[in-house]
Amino acid sequence: MDKRKIISVKKSRWLQSELVDWSSQGLISQQQSDEIQAYYRIEQSQDSTSNTSWTTGILVALGALLIGGGVIMLFAHNWEVLGKAARTFLSFLPLVIAQSLCLYTYRQRFTSVAWREASAGLTFMAIAASISLIGQTYHIYGDLERFVITWFALGLPLAYLMRSNLVLILLTALVVWLCTFQGDPYWLLFIAFVPLWIDFYHNQRNGTFYWSTWLATFGFALSIMLSAVYRDSPLSLYPIISLLLMAVAFYGLGKSIFGLTEMGFWRNPLASTGALGIGSFSLILSYGDSWVWGYSRLDLAYGFSFYLDALLIFVAFGIITWVLIRYWSRLYWYQRLLMLVSISAVFAILHFAQSYSSYSLLIIAMNLFILCTSTLIIIRAVELNRALLLNAGLIWMSCLILIRFFDSDIGILIKAFAFILIGSGFIAVNIWFSRQHNKSTLQNSEMAND
Amino acid sequence: MTNIIKKLYQKNVWLPLVLLVFAIQLLVPGYMIFEQQQTLQYGELYKFKVRPIDPYDPFRGRYVVLSFEAEQNHIPLIEQDKDNYNYKRHAWVYANLSRNEKGYAVFDSVTIKKPEGNNYIRVKSGYYSVNKKLRVHIPFDRYYAPEHKALAIEANVQRRSRNNDDEVYVAVKIRNGKGTIEDLFINDTPILEFVELEQESN
Structure with missing residues (x-):
């Protein structure tokens, strides 16, 4: 077992340059320098190679899919000259x-991402091809729902057995498709x-991992909402408040899974999708119309799907509360506010229980929320x-x-006052901020001089 | 969890598992063929009168979409189901079959529960009317045709299904509620033969 400490490439570069500096200054001996270097190991030494490897993987896999598709079309074209038996064989x-x-691939090349992705992707497509080609030979009817479910069930083990991100992405697409056209809660397949x-x-956090996570995050949100439309x-x-709640839950989950420190937009798909969601849905909710908050009709079908959806709301609340309690002291205020906006969803529940019906306060609160948090x-x-x-x-x-x-619901006079107020506040905050900033730089430079 | 997944890649676990998965992947289409063959061999023959259109599906090559005369009317629910029927669109129900005086298939009634015998098919529910009658959609709605013949087939079926002197129908074998298309006929000639004969005579 390698007991060396793992550091990033960037840190290792810094360390090396410092070590050279320290030994030239006589702070440490060459031997000590070597020992310190040996104490650390660069994170994922295959980082650069794995990068090229997954890019090749994706390209090879795409090539394989294209070849597979071409072969299928070739068969489909030359169909009628072949007998039923030959067609079945093909x-x-x-x-x-x-x-x-x-x-x-398993025997010879399992370490190669390209081989794994290509062979798994090809098998995944071949499943669909063989089912539909047989369907064609026997004029089996086009029940697409059943076709896609069969495809999903037969393809899912491939993702596991071949460790394939490509198959994961394709499966995500299938679930989204199922939820787009069918009312049943197929999002559970996630x-x-x-x-x-x-x-x-x-174990395998490479580029394709982030790709499939991004797609799955979007796909999951899309699937839930699309299938909810049907019932x-x-x-x-x-709808909007549920999306906002889901976005907050995504954001909290992303922060707790991928780390609280800002890791960059691309490397935290959950938190980034969540943040995008909070941004856009809060803007919609800041509108003066009450319909964006919820419909007032309450004729619901109380079945399995209903309770599942209700459960989902509570799961989201659970995640948000847990993240807030656990990480409260480590979160910045804007992050806390981004998550606290989920309280507005409580009003949806109150509205549902018919004990709350006025939205004007909520709309004002939502406007203030965006203003404060964005600042x-x-x-x-x-x-x-x-x-x-x-x-x-x-x-x-x-x-x-x-x-x-451009909001026509608010009177011009009120709007004028509000704008002047916000504008002044904005300038005041900026002046205060630049003063604070100058003060701290001054302090820092004084400390450095001391 | 990660440990379980890691174990998956050990040779003595991976190989049997993957062989099982591959076998299932082959058995599913295999079973589809078997089911179709059984229906073709042992099923009851019905003739469905048709009126088709032709879209293009890149996955399956060209096919002719069939629309049946039997699905044109609202079909009454059977007495027992009239009071306890929860209408849902695109749900599976069962339609009882019989033949009209010309020998074409017609639906008598719709039931929620699977009927006895062999004279019924599983259909998708369409619109529901106030007098407890239901529109249904027959699921075997595609006739796959060779790419360059699909257009000729479509043109023929379109023209001839409007003409009262021509009889355009699909021969379907029905078994256990499922139907398998035997062939598409114009005046008792299989469609491919009919189109070829017509091309020769031109």
């Missing part, structure tokens, strides 16, 4: 070839991905010197201001 052929490729995803998280569920009664984000971004975060804050705030400017 329907199985791509599948058997792809399966053999998987076996070969649960089948979780064990593999956890494994990838610990009178609590989610479709309060805090801008401040934090300047402190951290992070352009992406700064722009996010600025865009969010400007959107709010633009929307309010």
Whole structure:
């Protein structure tokens, strides 16, 4: 077992340059320098190679899919000259070839991402091909729902057995498809991905991992909402607020899974999707119309799906509360506010229980929330010197201001006063911030001089 | 959890598992073929009168979409189901079959529970009317045709199904509620033969 400490490439570069400096200054001997170097190990030494490896993996897999598709079309074109027996044989052929490729990959090339992804992806497509080619030979009717479910069930083990992110991505697409056209809660199928995803998280965090996580995050949200549209569920009664709640839960989950320190937009798919969601849905909820908060009709079908959706709301609340309690002291104020906005969803539940019906206060609160949080984000971004975060804050705030400017529900006079007030507040905050900033720089430079 | 997944890749676990999965992947389409063959061999023959259109499905090559005369009307629910029927669109129900005076298949009634015997098919529910009658959709709605013949087939079926002198129908074998298309006929000639004969005579 390697007991060396793991550090990133960047840190190792810094360490090396410092070591050279220290030994040249006579602080440490060459031997000590070597010992210190030997004490550390660069994180994922295959980092650069794995990067090229997964890129090749994806390219090879895409190539394999194209070849597979071409072969299928070739068969489909030359169909009528072949008898039923020949057609049946040919329907199985791509599948058997792809399966053999998987076996070969396991024996010879299991460490190669390209081989794994390509053979798994090819087998996944070959399943669909053989089912539909047989369907064609026998004029089996086009019940697409059954077709996609069969495809999903037969393809899922491939993701596990071949450790394939590509198959995971394709399966995500199938679930989203099922939820787009069918009312049943097929989004539950995402649960089948979780064990593999956890494994990838610990052992194979490469580019494809982030890709599949991004797609699964979006796919999951999309699936839940799309399938909710088909039924009178609590989610479709309060669509925007449910989405906001889900976004907050995503954000909290992302922060707790991938770490609280800002890791960059791309490397925390859950938190980034969540933040995007909070930003856009809060803007919609800041609108003066009550319909965006929820429909008032309460004729619901109380079945399995209803209770499942209701449960989902409580699960989201559970996640948010847990993250808030556990990490409260380590969260910045803007992060706390981003998560606390989920309280507004409590009002949806109260509304559902018919004990709350006035939204005007909520709308004002939502406007204030965006204003305060975006200001805090801008401040934090300047402190951290992070352009992406700064722009996010600025865009969010400007959107709010633009929307309010064109909001015809508010009287011009009130609007005028509000704008003047907000404008003055904005300038005041900026002046205060730059003074604070100057003060701290001054202090820092004095300390350095001392 | 990660440990369990790690164990998955040990040779003595992975190989049997993957062989099992591959076997199932092959058995599923295999069973589909078996089921179709059983229906074709032992099923009851019904003729469904048709009116088709032709879309393009890149996955399956060209096919002719069939629309049946039997699905044009609202079909009454059977007496027992009239009071306890919870209408849901696109749900599976069962339609009882019989033949009209010309020998074509017609639906008598719709039931929620699977009927006895062999004279019924599983169909998808369509619109529901106030007098407890239901529109249904027959699921075997595709006739796959060779790419360059699909258009000719479609044109023929379109023209001839409107013409009262021509009889356009699909021969379907029915077994255990499922139907398998035997062939598409125009005036008792299989469609591919009919199109070829027509092309030769032109």
